Amino acid sequence: MRTDFSRLLCFLTLFVSVPGLTLFAQALHLSSAAASRGALVEIQISLESPQGTGPAAVQWEAVIPTAQLSLSDVALGPAAQKAGKSIACAVKGRVDKTLTSVCILAGGIQQIQNGPIALLRLRIPQDAPNGPARIRVERAIAVSKDVTEVPMKPVATVVSVRAKPRGH
Numbered sequence: 001m002r003t004d005f006s007r008l009l010c011f012l013t014l015f016v017s018v019p020g021l022t023l024f025a026q027a028l029h030l031s032s033a034a035a036s037r038g039a040l041v042e043i044q045i046s047l048e049s050p051q052g053t054g055p056a057a058v059q060w061e062a063v064i065p066t067a068q069l070s071l072s073d074v075a076l077g078p079a080a081q082k083a084g085k086s087i088a089c090a091v092k093g094r095v096d097k098t099l100t101s102v103c104i105l106a107g108g109i110q111q112i113q114n115g116p117i118a119l120l121r122l123r124i125p126q127d128a129p130n131g132p133a134r135i136r137v138e139r140a141i142a143v144s145k146d147v148t149e150v151p152m153k154p155v156a157t158v159v160s161v162r163a164k165p166r167g168h
Contacts, residue, residue, distance in 0.1 A: 030157035043120040054111035055142035068133035077116030
């Protein structure tokens with residue numbers, strides 16, 4: 001019994017003494033959407049962090065299926081705006097009918113609070129096939145104000161592409 005308590009005490013001491021460990025619980029979440037061909041859809045990229053551990057910057061790659069969606073732009077979400085951040089995105093490449101966009105959300109040392117940090121705006125082409133279009137956000141990294149980098153798990157969502165109703 002004494003050794004279990006000692007192990008727990010050692011773990012808690014390590015957890016408190018290593019600043020980067022508090023960032024491990026950070027995660028990104030994506031909203032979903034459904035729309036007809038020709039429409040513009042918006043996917044929210046939201047941050048979830050334990051209270052008081054929000055990062056100062058976040059970087060990620062968004063992978064978009066180009067047969068069903070085209071990237072219109074990426075805008076700041078309310079949580080990032082409140083923290084005084086700016087966003088810069090660039091197309092990394094096009095491979096196997098996908099487009100990969102790399103985004104960096106940064107500026108100053110203020111922590112980003114929970115909530116939508118970015119808005120991924122996508123257009124559904126007129127000739128897009130009906131059905132689900134899977135968007136992935138991967139290689140995400142949270143960076144604390146002391147410049148500790150912590151990777152976050154990949155996430156995905158679906159945009160449901162529908163045919164336009166007849167008569168429109």
